[in-house]
Amino acid sequence: MKNDTQSHYPVKPMNKFIKKCSVCERETSDTYCYRHQLAYENLMNNFKLWNEREEINFNEYIDIILNSKQSGTWVKELARHIKILSNSI
Numbered sequence: 001m002k003n004d005t006q007s008h009y010p011v012k013p014m015n016k017f018i019k020k021c022s023v024c025e026r027e028t029s030d031t032y033c034y035r036h037q038l039a040y041e042n043l044m045n046n047f048k049l050w051n052e053r054e055e056i057n058f059n060e061y062i063d064i065i066l067n068s069k070q071s072g073t074w075v076k077e078l079a080r081h082i083k084i085l086s087n088s089i
Ligand SMILES: [Zn+2]
Pocket: 021, 022, 023, 024, 025, 026, 032, 033, 034, 035, 036
């Protein structure tokens, strides 16, 4: 009896695909972990809304996020990370 039909995909070492979140270094399969990915999507959506109303640039928006008491911790961590990145370019 052969069991070969059971293996639908080749077995590869999983840690090849494990990356670390750019912000908090939690293990993730993406650029950001789940929480920071959510924060990133919110950030970009909100930036679009702001930009339509006020024509601010992205750096100005990041500063607003960092200085706002209403920003959540995850978004602020992400914003800080983006600011460091954009300053180092
Ligand atoms: Zn993270």
